[in-house]
Structure formats: structure tokens, C-alpha cells
Amino acid sequence: MTQAANPVPAIAVQSLTVSFGEGAARIHAVKGVSFAVAEGEVFGIVGESGSGKSTILRVISGLHRDWSGTLTVRGAPVGIRRSKQFYKLVQMVFQDPYGSLHPRQTVDQILAEGLFVQGMGDRERRIQRALYDVGLPAAFRFRYPHQLSGGQRQRVAIARALILEPRILLLDEPTSSLDVSVQAEILNLLRHLRMQQRLSCLLVSHNLAVIAHMCDRLAVMNAGRIVEELDAAQLRAGRADHPYTRQLMRASKGYDRKTAAALVSYD
Amino acid sequence: MSQRAEKPLGWRRWLLAETPWSRLQAELGQAYLAALSFARNRLAIVGLSLVLLLLLIALFAPLLATHAPDAQNLTMRLHPPGAAAWFGTDELGRDIYSRIIYGSRITLGIVSLVIILVGPLGLVIGCAAGYLGGWLDTVMMRLTDVFLAFPRLILALAFVAAIGPGIENAVIAIALTAWPPYARVARAETIALRHSDFVSAARLQGAGALRIIRRQIVPLCVSSVIVRLTLDMSGIILTAAGLGFLGLGAQPPSPEWGAMISSGRRFILDQWWVAFFPGLAICLAGLGFNLLGDGLRDVLDPKQR
């Protein structure tokens, strides 16, 4: 699990810079960020909206193409364009389970699509297996997304990512649009699956408690920069150095009039 | 009796099953639900009936007609509607009722040819331009701007004038002038869908642009194009009739409705039936397609749900 055991990290990002827009309206969303996700590790990025955390996922997954810096996945450098083979290695789960499934396709079609594209045979068995893995009854195979609850949809989205047998899973706020009780089920499922399939994960969330629950190590982002990198135990023990992290922890504990009065902007 | 009542119930249950056991069952179930909601719209049913009636008339024209459409009887010129000729006769003594019955074949022929040409063309151009963007989008959209800048009938007139009058050329002219609005509709929908998460997910599975357009985007754009096409059908029928009226579409003696009105306009004050009945036929056909389109929009358009 440690970097010493396997020196080649699953994902390594070096001085990543991402900008949007042109000319005077150009915004730097990510400003020289570096971090590494070790093989088999769950690495978390926590931050508020606009901190650039989701942009990093979009760069790694190849959805955002305007970036500079170096990115290596399992030791191999990755450019702007991605190959089909890349997506057999890296898969992603999106935040909104209502938007990430095609409204006119059955669960069966949604799961089969990736197998077709990647030319993977034995589809019947793989689809049944994927549904079983994410805890959905086989009978759900021919349902449409609108016949599923939010949690069931997110399970389908996870099944779609895992059916290609990736080694790296990118998770973009996978539970933030779900109810608390469903969030617990999905987080348990993700934890179980990543142990079972020995996945390396990069989890992005605004929720410190979710990050602490899921991750081995985490980075705290603010305004496009990583302000601090620490492990889950340090976070739980409150041993954060940067005042921004400490403020985030205080604010996450619930409402307190005094804390609210003491909030500062760290932009 | 009881068995009879049970059988459709069993089918209904199979169609509405919460957990379909095959893709076919799931798709039929969805189609059944759509049909149910379509059937609740009375006007849509009226529209569907009119369109079906038109289809049946065209199909069984030889059985329904009382005379041959181009049989002249100069002793019966401009005969008013009556037992001998239900809708009267025209200036050459041809039976107007029979001509309208046969004319439905021409109208339906034009309509179906235009659908086959325009629907896929507009859909493909719009989806490709919307999804790929860049110079392709710019070129395609400026091209549609050029087409949209002219009134459709004027543009169709220009095309027919250039390639010569005739029914086939009229169809080509109408199709050439009709595709840009569909491309616009498809493009607007595609742009709204392009950055949705399910398209991103398809990209992350390694699917190429062509496959994403075909599998993810077109199925969602096709319904609004169908709706628009049905609503536009009356306009297409009118354009075809307009070309016929101006003598640039179907040529005499073919019983095209627009051409019939054109020849009847000389007698419109004294022998009203010559122009009235073809006009009524155009009206009813247009109304049928319009009502059908409205009903289809309620069922198919995802934004209306």
C-alpha cells in the first residue's frame, strides 16, 4: 500500500496548470498542482466550489484538454489525447446519477456500450456479473433509468465504470446528490469494491467526513492550489497545519455563531 | 367471456411490468405507455384518423373512385355537384371527386419523399455540426442561414425554374429548401446534450465521435425532428400545392390538388366547386398532420414531460 512497496504511482501529476477562457477573461482554475496517487491507494482532494478539484479530474480523464504540466498514469506519460486503451485502465463515476445515464437506454444497453467500444466479448456474463457486483438484482437489467431510484442509478454508473475492469477509478463527488442513508450504502459499496478489485482511487469531494472515511491520504485545495497534504489519521486527530484546513474543519462541524463570526477568506 | 377479458389484461401486465425480462419487452412497454398518453389527447386521435384516412384513400383509390381521373366528358363540362358527379366536374368534364381521390396519391408521395430526404439529412447535419463544432459547424450554419433567409416558396420556385417543372423536381426543390430548420433543431438539441454527463461517460469508455453521435445524441434528437416534421407537413403540402398552382409542380393532366385549384380559379365565382373541393382536401390533410404533430410532441418531446 505504501509508495515504497510499489514505486510506480498509479497517477502522478506534476505542476498542472489549467485555464479557461481567452484574453482578459482568462481564469486560472488550477495553478501548478502536484501530487501522486500510489498504487492501491485512495487519495482524496477536498475543497470548496471553484477550488479546481473537479477540474483536475476532468484533466486526468481527458474531458478537459486545455492544460499544461506533466501527467503519468502507471508510469506512462499521458498527453492531451487519450487512446481507447487508456479508458480500459481509467474510469470515472460522476456526481449526478440523474444526468450520467442516458434517459432512453436500458441498464442493459448502458452497460453493453463500453463492452462494444472496447471489443470485449462474453457480454452476457460480464453484464450479469457487473450487476451482481454492485448489488443490483438481475431483474433490473432491462429497466430504464427513470424506473430506478437515485442510489440504484449510482450503482448502475459504478457498474458501467467497473465493467471495463479498470485499475484506476476517478470519483467526482459520487454521493453528494444522494440522501444520507443512500450515501452510506454507496460509500460502503465503493470501499468494498476497491478492496476486492485492488483499485487505485482518486476521490474528489467537498465533504471532509466522506474524504476522511474513504481515503488513506488527502490534499486540501483552495483557489487552484493545494494548501496542504495530509493522511486521514492526521485529519481526524485535528493535526492540520494550514489555517484554511482548520477553518474548513470547524465549519464542517455544524453551525456555531462564534465560528461564523471568525471566518476569513483565504483566496 | 371471462377468458376474453383476461387475455388483454395479461398482455397489459406484461407490457407494464416493473421488471421487464428482455430488451424487446422493455421497449414495447415504453411504446405502450407512449401510446396510452397519446390516446388521451382527443385532437391527436382526430389528426391520426385524418392521416390514416388519407393513407387508406390513396391505397384504395381505384376502388373508391367513380371515374378514371383523366377521363374527359365534354358533354358534362362544369357540372355542379350531384348524383352524376359527387363533387361536380371541371372544365373538361372530369369527375372532381375521382381526381381528388387519385390526387391523394400524389400528395402522399410528395410528403413521404420529402420525409425520407429531409429528416435524415437535417438530423445528420445538425447533430454533426453541433457535436463536432469548429469550422464544420460554422460552414453548415452559415449555409442554413442562406437557405433560411429566403421564403420557402420563393426558393423552391427558383430551384424549379432552374431544373425545370415537374413533380420530381418539385420534390427535390421542396427537400432542398426544407432541411435547414431541422438541422437547426437538431443542432440546438445536440449542443445542449454535448456536455451532459452521459455523453462524457461515453467518451470515457473510449467511444469515438461518430459512435457518440449515433448512439447517444441522435436517439434524443430524433423525436423533436419527427415532431417538427409532422407539424411542418401541412407547410410542405401547401408548398407542393403552391408549386402546382403556379404551374411549376405537377403538370396537367395529373390530378394534383394545387394544380386543380389553379385551373379552377378561372371559374371560382360561377363554378365554385372546381376550386373548393381540392382546397378542402388540402386543408383537411394539413390539419390532420398538424394535429398529429401536436399529439406526438406531447408524447415524444422529453422537455414536455
Place this chain on the structure above:
Amino acid sequence: MTGGSSAPLLEVEDLRIGFRSPHGVVEAVRGIDFSVGREKLGIVGESGSGKTCTGRAILRLLPDHAELSARRFVFDGTDLLASSEHDMRRIRGRRISMIMQDPKFSLNPVMTVGAQIAEAYATHARTNSREARRRALAMLEAVRIRDPERVFAAYAHELSGGMGQRVMIAMMLITDPDLLIADEPCSALDVTVQMQVLAIIDDLVRQRGMGLIFISHDLNLVASFCDRVLVMYGGQIVESCAAAELHRAAHPYTRGLLAALPRLERPVEELAVLERDPAWLRPQERVAR
């Protein structure tokens, strides 16, 4: 009555809300009793629990196919069920205001926010435009906007989420209502912004002696912010307690929700999963609250 020190502002007994659908009437709220005084009352529940319907029912802002009934539904002496639409318009905004989740959808995009706040004031107080403008600016200052003149002249799309929500609060409070309903007022905001917005609501509610109904899915937030909490499940109130006592909740649903939350200070291998008991959905004996 655990929290209210004065006579209740709003009394609700056996409130039922159903929605007519092709498959019959779907019940969203199934007979709930509660009252609100000049206090902060939290309503927590997951999606589909009926909490949002309850909030909207108080302003009679339910869609046409909804059916509303109650044995008692009284706001400050006015029977809300018997009131005409005309009477309701006088109550909405002036006596009871509502803050919704996303200010982007609640503000008029083609009017400056200042004009909207001033209009809200002018329609209720029947005053001239200069006075309305003065009050609007004062209200923007009260929600701690640093540069009220600039925000007054801005359009909704030019504001950040936190700023937009402050503007909404200013607009809803300028008429000095007696009861404020806040439906997930900060779920779209970052935690730190959320804290600041809550502090503004907290101060204003306290200073003006208003009643507040705070509808949220976030148990922690409600427990730390409100005086009293109602927990809703399947259209019923399954638990009612003082907010500070929420961690000692008795109902298995509330306890299940609390256990399902990952917590910084309490590491677990596996999060507790809520086992839903169909018995929770059966009508319950009315407990005196």
C-alpha cells in the same frame, strides 16, 4: 410545546397533502401535527419525506393537482384553509416569507436585484420609490453585503451563490414577516458561506423576534442551528425533540440516519446502513407534542 415561549404563530393539526395522479391519489403528507412559535424549528428528512410539501402548503403554494386538508391550519388567528387566494396574497411576503434553495431560479433575471427588493417593499408598505430604495439599501447592509450600492444595481447572474442567497434573504425579510420558511437555504453553498448565511438568518430572526421553519436534509446542521427538530419520514413526523437532544433520538429511523453519517471524530470500517421497517409507515398514535 418544548421551545415556544409565547403563543404559537402557526398551529397545524392532522395536515394531509395528496397528489392526484393517473394511479390514484399519492399521499405526500399523511396527518402531521406541529406548531411554531417565535423560535427556530427544524424539519429534517430525506427526499420524499414530505418536508418541502409541508413548507409550501403553509403558503398554499402547491400545484393544482394537490389536495390539502387539515383539522386545524391556523396562522396567527387566520385559518389558512378557509382563506381566499386574495387573502393569501396579503399573507405571502408580508406575514410569511419563504427562502428557496437556489437564488438563481428565484430572482428575476432581467431586473436589478435592488429594484426587486425595493418592489417587494413598495408593494407591501405602499410607499414612494425613494423610501423603498433607502430601505432596500439598509436591508442589503443588514445581510452584511459590503458594497450595497453596487449590489443594488447588479443583476442576479452577476452575483455568486452566497451573495445571491443574501439578496434573497434581504428581499424576504424587508417586509418584516412574522414567520420565515427556509427550504434548504444553503444546500447549494460551500460550508463556510453556508455558515455566514446561517449567521445572518440567526441574527435577524433573533433581533426581530420572528418564527423560523428551517427545512433541511442535514441532521448535523439542523441540530446545531435550530431550537427544536421534527424528523419526517414517509409523510409523517416520526420524532420531535429539542435540537440539542437529537443525538439521543429514540426513533430507529432518526438513529439510523445519525449512524449512517460518516464522522470525522469517529472512524468506522463500514458505515451503518439504514434498515427501513415498513411499520414506520403505518399511522402512529398521536403523541402530545
